Amino acid sequence: MERLGCALTLAVGVRAVPSAADGYVVSISKVDAAVRERLVPILEAAFGGPAERPLIHHLPQRLLLALDGALPHPVESLELAPLSTMRLLAEKTMPQSILLSASFEFAASHRLHSPSLSEAENRAQYGRCNNACGHGHNYRIEVTVEHATDGPSRLPDLERAVQASVISRFDHQNLDALPEFAGKVTSVENIAGTAFGMLASALGTAGIRLRRLTIWETDRTSATVEAAN
Ligand SMILES: [Zn+2]
Numbered sequence: 262m263e264r265l266g267c268a269l270t271l272a273v274g275v276r277a278v279p280s281a282a283d284g285y286v287v288s289i290s291k292v293d294a295a296v297r298e299r300l301v302p303i304l305e306a307a308f309g310g311p312a313e314r315p316l317i318h319h320l321p322q323r324l325l326l327a328l329d330g331a332l333p334h335p336v337e338s339l340e341l342a343p344l345s346t347m348r349l350l351a352e353k354t355m356p357q358s359i360l361l362s363a364s365f366e367f368a369a370s371h372r373l374h375s376p377s378l379s380e381a382e383n384r385a386q387y388g389r390c391n392n393a394c395g396h397g398h399n400y401r402i403e404v405t406v407e408h409a410t411d412g413p414s415r416l417p418d419l420e421r422a423v424q425a426s427v428i429s430r431f432d433h434q435n436l437d438a439l440p441e442f443a444g445k446v447t448s449v450e451n452i453a454g455t456a457f458g459m460l461a462s463a464l465g466t467a468g469i470r471l472r473r474l475t476i477w478e479t480d481r482t483s484a485t486v487e488a489a490n
Contacts, residue, residue: 269304271296273328274338287332295331300324316414317343321351321359357410360472363419364403367432370395371447374437395435398478400452402427404460405473417469426463427456452476453484461488 273296277286307320325339338352348362372395373387383391390396406417430439436447441459445451453476461471470488477483 269308270340270342271300271324272338272340272342273336274340275332275334276337277334287334291332295328299327299331303327318349318359318361318408318414318416319410321349322356322410325351325353355407358407358412359410360405361408361416361419362403362405362473363423364401365420365423365428366399366401367428368397368399369431369434369436370397371436372396373446373448375446376444395437400431401477402456403473403475403477404471406464407470407472417464417467422463422467422469423460426459430459431456448484449476449478449482450484452478453486457486 273292275287275292279286303320303324321339321341324341325336328336328339335353337354338350340348340350342348346364350360350362352360372392373390374383375386378386402423404419404423406419408416430441431452436442436452441455442451445455453474456476457471457474460474464471472488473485475483475485
């Protein structure tokens with residue numbers, strides 16, 4: 262075998278007012294042609310050829326620059342997903358850095374119940390989620406950090422950081438019994454807020470800035486916490 266295959270996902274972000282003539286911001290066929298003409302050769306060199314192997318965190322900004330002038334409107338962002346659990350986002354407004362996102366899972370149980378409401382009010386507010394026996398979720402967590410393109414060549418080890426600070430605390434636990442949630446309802450909003458604080462301080466000691474954290478309780482329900490500036 263000469264090479265391993267890999268499936269990359271690319272997303273190109275363009276912002277403009279839709280054309281009055283065709284209703285498009287930009288025709289997808291033009292995006293497709295620009296990606297094939299300008300980006301595929303760079304990706305083939307990066308992943309397939311022996312000559313040039315740029316660092317993975319240099320690629321999104323390089324690809325973004327390569328699209329300059331290729332479309333009727335400026336390309337503002339480019340996202341490269343080398344794995345289904347990892348995304349690298351380059352934005353025109355932050356040429357010296359990328360946003361690295363990685364996602365993980367944990368399983369936990371909880372019960373939605375507020376000590377400041379009566380039993381009847383709790384049942385009315387939370388319905389079946391207030392059942393005394395509790396229930397479980399397979400939570401998904403996505404964390405996003407900023408990484409300087411001229412920073413360390415190794416991307417931050419988010420798996421280790423998230424495992425040590427959040428998953429080792431929450432996985433296969435009754436969240437309501439954890440001191441982190443003492444006096445708090447274990448809503449997905451509060452879980453995200455608590456996890457953000459735990460991970461931000463763990464990453465902060467390594468000089469890594471947590472930009473965003475999202476927790477999905479189900480495929481349809483999630484909460485996101487963004488860093489304040
Ligand atoms: Zn629940």
